[in-house]
Amino acid sequence: MTLADVNTAPDSSPTPPVAKKVPVERTHHGDTFVDNYEWLREKENPDVVAHLNAEQAYTDAVTAGQEQLRTDIFNEIKNRTQETDLSVPSRKDGWWYYSRMVEGQSYGIQCRVKAESNGTLEDWTPPLVEPGVPVDGEEILLDGNAEAEGQPFFSLGGAAVTRDGNLYAYAVDNAGDELFTIRIKDLRTGELLSETIENAFYGLAFSPDGRTLFYVLADDSWRPHQIKTHVLGTPVESDQILYQEDDVAMWTGFGLSADRRHLMISIGCSEFSETRLLDFAAPEKGLQVLIPRSAEILYDAEPFLLDGTEKVLLTHDRDAVNSMISVVDAAEFSKPVEEQTWATVVAHDDAVRINGATVTATHMVVSLRKDTIERIQVTALEGLGTPGQSAAVEPVFDEELYTAGMGGSEYESPVIRLVYTSDFTPPRVYDYVLPAAGAEGELLLRKETPVLGGYRSEDYLATREWATASDGTLVPLSVLRRADLTRDGSAAGVVYGYGSYEVSMDPGFGVPRLSLLDRGVVFVIAHVRGGGEMGRHWYEDGKKLNKKNTFSDFVAATDWLAASGWVDPARIGAMGGSAGGLLMGAVANLAPEKYAAIVAQVPFVDALTTILDPELPLSALEWEEWGNPITDPNVYKYMKDYTPYENVRPVAYPKIAAVTSFNDTRVLYVEPAKWVQELRAVSTGSAPIVMKIEMDGGHGGASGRYEGWKTRAWDYAFLADAIGATELR
CATH class of the missing domain: 3.40.50.1820 (Alpha/Beta hydrolase fold, catalytic domain)
Structure with missing residues (x-):
């Protein structure tokens, strides 16, 4: 079937493309299935490409009468959207980071401005940046529109900045296959470093000293399986494999701990997992396994210091189908799992699903689901896992059906960023002031996404x-x-x-x-x-x-x-x-x-x-x-x-x-x-x-x-x- 085959006269119905039948037998467990169209998998076959183009031509012909409706809906979306807009700045180290969108441009522009540090809550109040208004001292890290120019596709797969704010690593996909090219930019000069990493997967992070970049590679089946290290200034060909996962049923990724003292490698499936930690203060110790996968426990781990003692916060399903939270002395992980002492922080509840937990310097932050609704609770770290543990505090909202999730936070910050939305409330960005034990926190509205065109939530x-x-x-x-x-x-x-x-x-x-x-x-x-x-x-x-x-x-x-x-x-x-x-x-x-x-x-x-x-x-x-x-x-x-x-x-x-x-x-x-x-x-x-x-x-x-x-x-x-x-x- 060619494109011409679906070009029909105005008074006739378009004819769909008919792929040839090439029977292929597939036999498993004594059952044989005959697949007539498996040959369409041959992506490089010109006949396949021609067939797919014919399918699109047929679709265009069948749906031609919907063109005005499509245009109307597109314009309705466009007219309700404030096209020149920006995100609420988020603080990281000495900078406020945010992104801009400009009317007529398809992609975001990543920006930053210098942050002030006076040791007060005001340090964590984001600067006022307005759509279309220049910001004093603004630096452009990456203009997605410039990156996308001349490319058939553009997607940003991640970015990382060194703690001193000098280097910016970013990953770009120009094909849509979720394999990225990593480049590193010197923000002091605006120049790109010579090293370029090809065919990387999602995930980027710098070591605390900014000398090493961690990234992920996928295998031939697009399964992330290697964590690699690139030492800046050395050939990419000499990059080392920090970890490789050979079990084809396991997914591998990494991140930094909330306090950025550890690299955390997560290996898992939907039923059990394993976490390995690299202590940046003692990299010579190599990766340390917390709970081995052989224990068949599904868990997430967050290492942190509590009163000078190395602790790990565990969100896990050990005897807890909906998961629970425990705090464990790091030294316990040297023992067999059954001999370890875990102190309960959030007990299991058949009516509450624990999604995960992280920490700031003063509080534990828990994401959970109750009555179908995703919500956030915070608990002071002081006394965590003891009889003196403080009660959890939860921000209160005025709608019955909503979603409140973490929007990111800095470890030392006295506030956490929340994103709130409902079916008819446009996304709101709040900073939630972390309360002292026994007190209620304060919600500070930073932004509600504007909706134009006369939108009123009460109409729905x-x-x-x-x-x-x-x-x-x-x-x-x-x-x-x-x-x-x-x-x-x-x-x-x-x-x-x-x-x-x-x-x-x-x-x-x-x-x-x-x-x-x-x-x-x-x-x-x-x-x-x-x-x-x-x-x-x-x-x-x-x-x-x-x-x-x-x-x-x-x-x-x-x-x-x-x-x-x-x-x-x-x-x-x-x-x-x-x-x-x-x-x-x-x-x-x-x-x-x-x-x-x-x-x-x-x-x-x-x-x-x-x-x-x-x-x-x-x-x-x-x-x-x-x-x-x-x-x-x-x-x-x-x-x-x-x-x-x-x-x-x-x-x-x-x-x-x-x-x-x-x-x-x-x-x-x-x-x-x-x-x-x-x-x-x-x-x-x-x-x-x-x-x-x-x-x-x-x-x-x-x-x-x-x-x-x-x-x-x-x-x-x-x-x-x-x-x-x-x-x-």
Whole structure:
């Protein structure tokens, strides 16, 4: 099929490209599956590229009538966004760091100004910087627009500054494959150092003396597996491997401890982990293992000094499915785990999920989830883990459904940075003044993201509702709509879901979503099992051999919406991305009649094929999420019974759009490419099934904020057109 094949006369319907069938047999555990489209994996094959271009041409032809709607939604997003804007400055050592966005430019500009130090709270009050107003003493570290000029793609994968503020390391991806080029800039001269590191992964940090840069490399399957050290002024070819992880099912990364005295290497999967520490004061000791992975404990560690004693704060699941927090003398880790003494700081609670903890010089800061809501609590370090421990204090907000998370903090700072948002409250940046023991903290509002175009939060409502799953489980829903919508059963609806990796779909403001709500759409976020909204058990009840609960929960959410009295059941669409794209493929097979349209963004729809091949990007890392179908016939059978590609059946599928990117390394383009071919070949209906492919994009699509807005406008226009919600109310 060539591009010309989809160029049709104005009075005829476009014809979808038909890929040739090249049967390939795949046999596991006595079961043989014939895959007719596996040849589309040959990324360098000109026939594959021609086919993908033909798919895009077909998509363009089918959706040509949506062009004005896409333009309208794009303009609505643009007109509500203050395009010239900046972040709230964050202090690090002697500087305030922030980023600027300029109208008409797609990428951020990284900046800084010198900080004052007078030993008072005022030292931590960010300077007033205003959109479009020059700041005295401002230095530009990196202009993303200049970096992106002439490149098909641009993404900044991380940055680090030496403690003296002289050197700036940054990582750039110009392909969308999440492999980065690291460069180092001398901020005193503006010149780049001669050394350049290619094909690095996420993660950058300087040693305290600024002489060594730590970075990560991934293996051929895009699994981060090496932590390397680059000594400035030496050839990159001589860089040393500090740590290498050879277990293909383990993910490796690193960071600095809050007090920056240690490099912390984290190795783990979703079920257990291992932390190794490098003490910068005694690097000759090498990496020290805290709790070995053989103990099968899932934990995070934060080393710190308490009254001059080396301590480690542990967030762990030892006899605590929802995790708890303990504090341990560092000397205890030389003993076998069962002989160590751990003092409880935050006890286990079946109703509270502990997400993690860090420290400042005076306080422990805990991220937790209670009643589905992510929130922050702080406790004074004095007496931590003893009967004299202070009670935790939590910032109080005035909305029922919200998200409050850490926005970063300096170890010595008397404040922590919080980011607050809800479905209809634009992100707010607060500094929370850490309270003395027994006192309440103070919230200092630093910024609320402006929303233009006459936006008023009171014009919209978010409510918590509950759907009943097929096994009787109550599934939380976030139901978003205009406040003036009439409950007469005539509106359109969209159900959105994810449901994997214990990722929660927390309340959060989204400008693009307003364009659907203003067209009378009731937008439902289904907090299905496999996510983390209801604690660790909620996740475990939606993974491995419980994965089908994710799909049936989503169908139950759709049934709730159909029966809610708000919408016409014939006007419901569905949307999800990545693992949520697998969810879209699964519900399309389970209940195609319930949806007028489905948008599957970078969809993981050929999961079994992928996970059966450990050489494919990230496949082995997925075994802890889905099970290992290579070694376990029960997992193989279970997965084959739900994976979308293998379960396409002769029914009338709704309108489907698979949205993908040619350079995506997390969910390869071949998965949706094969899926849409199988859907078209088997579907008994006449609804169009299209694939939109970004040839220069990655897992997040094309780069740049304007291209991102265009992508979201495309997705929403496809749904809105299918469910008859094209006109503003």
